[in-house]
Amino acid sequence: MSVLVVGSVALDSVETPYGKIDDALGGSATFFSAAASQFTDVNVVAVVGDDFPHEQLDFLKNRKVNFDGLIKKPGKTFRWGGKYHLDMNHRETLFTHLNVFEDFDPELPDHYKETPYLFLANIQPELQLKVLQQMKRPQLVILDTMNFWIEGTPDALRKVLKHVNILIINDSEAKELSGETNIFTGAKKIQEMGPKILVIKKGEHGAVMIDNGEYFFAPAYPVKDLKDPTGAGDTFAGGFVGYLAKSAYVCQKNLRRAIIYGSTLASFCCEKFSLNRLEEINKDDIEKRYLEFLEMMKVE
Amino acid sequence: MSVLVVGSVALDSVETPYGKIDDALGGSATFFSAAASQFTDVNVVAVVGDDFPHEQLDFLKNRKVNFDGLIKKPGKTFRWGGKYHLDMNHRETLFTHLNVFEDFDPELPDHYKETPYLFLANIQPELQLKVLQQMKRPQLVILDTMNFWIEGTPDALRKVLKHVNILIINDSEAKELSGETNIFTGAKKIQEMGPKILVIKKGEHGAVMIDNGEYFFAPAYPVKDLKDPTGAGDTFAGGFVGYLAKSAYVCQKNLRRAIIYGSTLASFCCEKFSLNRLEEINKDDIEKRYLEFLEMMKVE
Numbered sequence: 345m346s347v348l349v350v351g352s353v354a355l356d357s358v359e360t361p362y363g364k365i366d367d368a369l370g371g372s373a374t375f376f377s378a379a380a381s382q383f384t385d386v387n388v389v390a391v392v393g394d395d396f397p398h399e400q401l402d403f404l405k406n407r408k409v410n411f412d413g414l415i416k417k418p419g420k421t422f423r424w425g426g427k428y429h430l431d432m433n434h435r436e437t438l439f440t441h442l443n444v445f446e447d448f449d450p451e452l453p454d455h456y457k458e459t460p461y462l463f464l465a466n467i468q469p470e471l472q473l474k475v476l477q478q479m480k481r482p483q484l485v486i487l488d489t490m491n492f493w494i495e496g497t498p499d500a501l502r503k504v505l506k507h508v509n510i511l512i513i514n515d516s517e518a519k520e521l522s523g524e525t526n527i528f529t530g531a532k533k534i535q536e537m538g539p540k541i542l543v544i545k546k547g548e549h550g551a552v553m554i555d556n557g558e559y560f561f562a563p564a565y566p567v568k569d570l571k572d573p574t575g576a577g578d579t580f581a582g583g584f585v586g587y588l589a590k591s592a593y594v595c596q597k598n599l600r601r602a603i604i605y606g607s608t609l610a611s612f613c614c615e616k617f618s619l620n621r622l623e624e625i626n627k628d629d630i631e632k633r634y635l636e637f638l639e640m641m642k643v644e
Numbered sequence: 645m646s647v648l649v650v651g652s653v654a655l656d657s658v659e660t661p662y663g664k665i666d667d668a669l670g671g672s673a674t675f676f677s678a679a680a681s682q683f684t685d686v687n688v689v690a691v692v693g694d695d696f697p698h699e700q701l702d703f704l705k706n707r708k709v710n711f712d713g714l715i716k717k718p719g720k721t722f723r724w725g726g727k728y729h730l731d732m733n734h735r736e737t738l739f740t741h742l743n744v745f746e747d748f749d750p751e752l753p754d755h756y757k758e759t760p761y762l763f764l765a766n767i768q769p770e771l772q773l774k775v776l777q778q779m780k781r782p783q784l785v786i787l788d789t790m791n792f793w794i795e796g797t798p799d800a801l802r803k804v805l806k807h808v809n810i811l812i813i814n815d816s817e818a819k820e821l822s823g824e825t826n827i828f829t830g831a832k833k834i835q836e837m838g839p840k841i842l843v844i845k846k847g848e849h850g851a852v853m854i855d856n857g858e859y860f861f862a863p864a865y866p867v868k869d870l871k872d873p874t875g876a877g878d879t880f881a882g883g884f885v886g887y888l889a890k891s892a893y894v895c896q897k898n899l900r901r902a903i904i905y906g907s908t909l910a911s912f913c914c915e916k917f918s919l920n921r922l923e924e925i926n927k928d929d930i931e932k933r934y935l936e937f938l939e940m941m942k943v944e
Contacts, residue, residue, distance in 0.1 A: 430825060431825070525730060525731070528866055528868070546849065549846065549849035549850075550849075550861070550863075552863075559866060559940045560940055560941075561850070561863030561940050561941055563850075563852075563861030563863075566828055566859060568828070597944050600942070600944070601943060638943055640859045640861050641861055641943065642900070643900045643901060643904055643938055644897050644900070644901075
């Protein structure tokens with residue numbers, strides 16, 4: 345199965361205790377594609393300005409990521425700047441310049457419309473809806489969102505959620521969306537909004553998947569050389585959705601494996617700035633770490 | 645294998661959003677014994693005052709917990725009072741009256757001295773040392789400690805640590821003891837102090853075991869009816885050490901199972917006040933939840 349992703353392609357300026365980059369490749373659709381393309385074909389819907397260095401996407405094109413849906417508009421590309429301190433669980437946003445993203449009006453190329461799996465990255469719910477409406481009966485819809493939309497555009501978000509099968513969200517966002525302090529109680533309320541399967545990310549504490557009454561707990565991979573966590577969430581989603589799309593069948597067994605693949609890809613993402621580590625790794629690297637990961641959870 | 649525990653037998657007054665108890669059975673040695681005795685024989689070393697309601701220990705005596713080492717002294721029993729708010733990860737200590745515990749001088753009955761497994765519950769390192777010195781070559785020494793001793797009596801704690809095989813500690817304590825902000829980096833420093841195996845508890849986020857370079861991650865059981873978390877840490881230790889003692893062989897396989905048994909027992913502990921739930925459960929209840937627990941971690 346192939347996957348369509350709508351999200352951002354951006355230029356990031358990031359500072360961590362281990363270094364600094366300016367105007368490096370970033371954006372949710374980019375990190376997602378770099379991970380998902382290890383498993384399946386990816387169609388990207390996004391927008392960039394006329395200053396965008398397209399050659400930086402070459403390694404993704406070589407992995408059969410299709411950029412026919414990447415619109416080029418006059419103006420500047422979306423830029424984000426952030427800073428991480430020693431505790432890299434928290435970051436400081438230094439600036440967000442939406443630029444050409446501000447009036448992004450996603451229009452899907454015809455050959456994108458029958459893509460079976462759809463990932464709606466963390467962007468305005470109105471844009472997520474616009475993409476949904478252009479799709480011809482996607483088999484599986486996965487959504488990422490954040491506090492900004494939960495608070496700012498709750499009605500539009502609720503509309504999108506009705507069409508979503510799997511929601512990827514972090515623990516504080518799950519609490520905010522449900523209005524509950526306990527994520528397990530909150531999960532029931534969110535499931536009533538649409539998505540039957542929740543993947544709740546807990547940063548360094550891993551993730552929990554809630555599918556009806558069934559729970560699955562996964563740790564986070566203990567990254568030794570943490571350099572820059574930017575994009576780890578989108579990379580997790582890319583590994584998760586990519587593996588699910590490859591396995592082509594949504595069941596607990598595949599969902600659980602998908603979470604470990606997602607965490608595996610996210611762990612690589614953090615080892616270098618921007619997409620530098622995601623560009624390097626191959627299927628063998630991923631498989632080796634995936635198996636190492638399982639070993640850390642195994643009880644005989 | 646049987647287990648010797650030195651710790652407190654106390655009377656707790658606890659308030660949570662779900663109720664309130666006064667002068668109920670508590671103490672680290674008590675919670676530990678209630679859990680460990682599901683797997684093996686336990687010898688208790690502790691002290692109580694002449695106001696202590698001994699009949700409350702009857703259910704433990706029926707499980708072959710030996711109280712020959714429970715000294716009765718004139719005066720009042722150790723009392724602790726605490727309050728939990730809605731977020732039960734944090735508690736407020738209302739009072740700590742050491743009473744007869746203040747000049748507790750543990751003296752082991754002769755038939756205790758060859759107990760093969762020794763658990764040093766979270767008490768003054770000087771007392772832990774006194775017990776260690778009276779033992780005849782214990783096969784395995786497991787220790788629990790806390791910030792209070794890490795800060796207050798670091799030298800005595802270091803002396804004890806040299807004799808410890810397995811250290812059970814929470815994440816903030818591991819950071820404090822090692823002086824490192826990352827628990828994985830910190831673990832190496834702690835291992836140089838003595839204990840080769842670390843079990844680092846992360847509350848609602850489960851636990852991680854570090855044994856040389858090998859990691860094992862276990863989630864916390866999602867307790868639905870959380871009433872009172874008092875004693876959960878000692879109960880975890882009881883299930884962990886009790887299962888290890890029963891299995892009689894310290895290897896990764898048994899250590900991992902022991903962590904899940906520890907977490908299983910701890911989850912029961914939180915479902916009622918004091919030791920009320922631990923008194924009720926039987927081996928079938930434990931086995932059922934243990935298997936349910938494994939199911940939540942399994943990747944096929």
